[in-house]
Amino acid sequence: MSGVMTMRGSAHLRGSSWLVLLVTPVLVAGTLLASAAVRPVAAATEGSNRIGVVCTTSSSPNPTFTLTTRQGYINLADGTTAYMWGFSEGGKPFQHPGPTLCVNEGDTVTVVLSNAFTGTSAPKKAPAVSIVFPGQENVLADGAPSQPQFDGSGNLTSLAQAAQPGGSVSYSFVASKPGTFLYESGGGQLTSGSPSPFSSPQIQVRMGLFGALIVRPAMGANFVYDRADSQFNPDTEFMILLSEIDPYLNAKVLKGTAFNMNTYHPRYWLINGRQFPDSIADNFASWLPTQPYGSIAPIHPYDATANPWPAVDRYLSVGSMDFPFHPHGNNGKVIGRDGSPLAAGAGEDMSFDKFAVNIGPGQTWDLLFDWKDNEGYSPTNPVPASEPDLQNLTIGMFYSGSPYLGVQEAMPPGISTLNECGEFYIIAHNHALHQLTSWGVNMTGPITYTRVDPPLPNSCP
Ligand SMILES: [Cu+2]
Numbered sequence: 001m002s003g004v005m006t007m008r009g010s011a012h013l014r015g016s017s018w019l020v021l022l023v024t025p026v027l028v029a030g031t032l033l034a035s036a037a038v039r040p041v042a043a044a045t046e047g048s049n050r051i052g053v054v055c056t057t058s059s060s061p062n063p064t065f066t067l068t069t070r071q072g073y074i075n076l077a078d079g080t081t082a083y084m085w086g087f088s089e090g091g092k093p094f095q096h097p098g099p100t101l102c103v104n105e106g107d108t109v110t111v112v113l114s115n116a117f118t119g120t121s122a123p124k125k126a127p128a129v130s131i132v133f134p135g136q137e138n139v140l141a142d143g144a145p146s147q148p149q150f151d152g153s154g155n156l157t158s159l160a161q162a163a164q165p166g167g168s169v170s171y172s173f174v175a176s177k178p179g180t181f182l183y184e185s186g187g188g189q190l191t192s193g194s195p196s197p198f199s200s201p202q203i204q205v206r207m208g209l210f211g212a213l214i215v216r217p218a219m220g221a222n223f224v225y226d227r228a229d230s231q232f233n234p235d236t237e238f239m240i241l242l243s244e245i246d247p248y249l250n251a252k253v254l255k256g257t258a259f260n261m262n263t264y265h266p267r268y269w270l271i272n273g274r275q276f277p278d279s280i281a282d283n284f285a286s287w288l289p290t291q292p293y294g295s296i297a298p299i300h301p302y303d304a305t306a307n308p309w310p311a312v313d314r315y316l317s318v319g320s321m322d323f324p325f326h327p328h329g330n331n332g333k334v335i336g337r338d339g340s341p342l343a344a345g346a347g348e349d350m351s352f353d354k355f356a357v358n359i360g361p362g363q364t365w366d367l368l369f370d371w372k373d374n375e376g377y378s379p380t381n382p383v384p385a386s387e388p389d390l391q392n393l394t395i396g397m398f399y400s401g402s403p404y405l406g407v408q409e410a411m412p413p414g415i416s417t418l419n420e421c422g423e424f425y426i427i428a429h430n431h432a433l434h435q436l437t438s439w440g441v442n443m444t445g446p447i448t449y450t451r452v453d454p455p456l457p458n459s460c461p
Contacts, residue, residue, distance in 0.1 A: 022268045029117070034439070050283055051297075052238055053214070053355065054284075055214065056099035062107065062108050063107055068089070068092075069114070070088045072095075074288075080438075082245050086208045087210075102213075102442055107175065109170070109172060115164065123256070124256025127190065127199040128158065129185055130188045132160050132183070133181065135364075136173045137176065146160045159186045162186070164190065165380045171288055178217035179224065179340065179364070180213055181366065183210065187203075191247040197256075197259070202261055210318045224368075226418045227430045232310055236297070236363070238312065238313070239295070239314045241316045243319060244313070245326050246270045261373055271448055274293070274294065276429075279295045280295065282294055297451065299450065301372065307455075313368065315359050315364060316359070318361070318362070324359075324430065326355070327432070332333040333367060333368045334354050334367050340427050405452065406423075406458060408421070423454065426452065429448070
C-alpha cells in the first residue's frame with residue numbers, strides 16, 4: 001500500500017497533480033476499473049441527479065413516505081451477488097440502500113412502514129419489521145409513543161412497534177433538528193406461529209433494512225445546520241453511507257435457516273450500497289438496477305467569486321465497527337456529529353479539520369471540504385520537480401497526460417485514458433485496509449474519488 005502512503009504525504013501539495021500521476025496508477029490497478037466511468041446511465045427516477053445526494057422528497061410541512069420491505073440482489077465487486085432485504089418507496093422494486101429521505105426542519109414527518117414480507121414473494125420465515133429513527137425525539141407509532149416491545153414473557157421482541165408480515169405501522173415525528181440521520185430496522189418478532197430466526201435488528205440491519213434521513217435547516221437547503229458557517233454549494237452535496245456484508249448471513253436468510261450472530265464476520269464493505277469501482281459510477285447506472293446511489297464527488301476549485309462555498313460530505317455508518325474513512329488530500333472540516341453542530345453555547349465554532357474520519361457504528365458526521373489551487377501550477381508555472389523516467393511509472397487510467405489542471409496531452413504509446421478534460425482524481429477510502437476488499441479481492445471495497453474539474457467555464461462533459 002505504498003501508493004496510499006505517497007498520497008498521505010502529498011496532502012499538502014494541493015494544486016500539484018504529480019500525486020495523481022504517481023499514485024493513481026497504483027491505487028486503481030484493478031481489472032474492474034474499465035467499466036466504471038464510461039457506460040451510459042439510465043435516466044434518474046428521483047429527479048435527474050447524476051451525481052451527489054439523491055433526495056426522496058414529499059411535500060413540506062407534512063411529508064409522508066411509505067417504506068415497503070423488499071428482497072433482491074445486489075452486485076458485488078468480485079463478480080458475485082448478495083441476497084439482501086431493503087426498504088423501497090411505495091410500490092417501487094427492491095433497492096439498496098433504502099431511499100434517502102430529505103425533509104425540512106419543523107416538518108411533521110410520517111413514515112408508513114409496509115411489511116410486504118408475505119404471500120408468494122415472502123422470504124422464508126419472514127419476520128416482523130420495525131423502524132427506529134436515531135436522533136429523532138417523541139416518535140409516535142400508530143399514535144402511541146414508539147418504544148421497545150416485549151412478548152408475554154418479558155422478552156424484547158423489537159425496538160419499536162413492528163409491522164407483522166402483510167401489516168403496516170405508521171411512525172411520525174417532528175424533524176426538530178437539522179442534520180444527517182439514519183433510519184434503520186428495530187427488528188420484529190412474529191406474534192403468531194413459529195418464531196422467525198431473523199427477528200433481531202442486528203440481522204435485519206445487516207440484511208439492508210436501513211437508509212439516510214437528511215433534515216434541512218430553516219436557514220435554507222444550502223446550509224447543513226442553522227449556522228451561517230455551515231453553508232455549502234448545493235451542487236456539491238455528497239453522501240458516504242458505509243455498510244458491510246457477511247455473505248454467510250445472507251445465504252442463511254435466503255435459505256430460511258438460523259444464523260448464529262456470534263459467527264458474524266463481514267467480508268464485504270460498501271459505500272452507498274456499492275463497492276469500487278461501481279461506487280464511482282453515476283447515480284442510477286443502468287448496470288446497477290438495484291443500487292441507485294453513487295459516491296463520486298466532482299467539485300471545482302475554490303474561487304472567491306465563482307465558487308466560494310465548500311462541498312459537503314454526509315457520512316453515515318451502519319457497520320459493526322469503526323470505519324476510518326480517509327479523504328486524502330481533501331481533509332474535511334467536521335462541523336457536525338449525529339445531527340448536532342459542533343458548537344458550544346451561542347454560535348461558538350468547535351469545528352475542526354480531520355485527515356481521517358472515524359465513523360463509528362450508528363454515527364453520522366457532517367464535513368465541509370473544498371480544493372484550493374494554492375500553487376497555481378500551469379505550463380507557464382511548472383511544478384518544480386523533474387518527471388520520473390517512464391520506466392519508473394505506471395500510468396493510471398484517469399491521468400490526462402499532463403500534471404496541470406485542465407490540460408490534456410498525448411499519452412505514451414499503448415496507454416489509454418478515461419480522463420475527460422484534464423481533471424484530477426483524488427482517492428478517498430476506508431483506511432482499515434482489511435475492509436478494502438471483496439472477500440479478499442483487494443482495492444474493491446469502500447473507495448471513491450474526489451474529482452476536481454477545471455474552473456468554470458470549461459469544456460467538460
Ligand atoms: Cu489512502
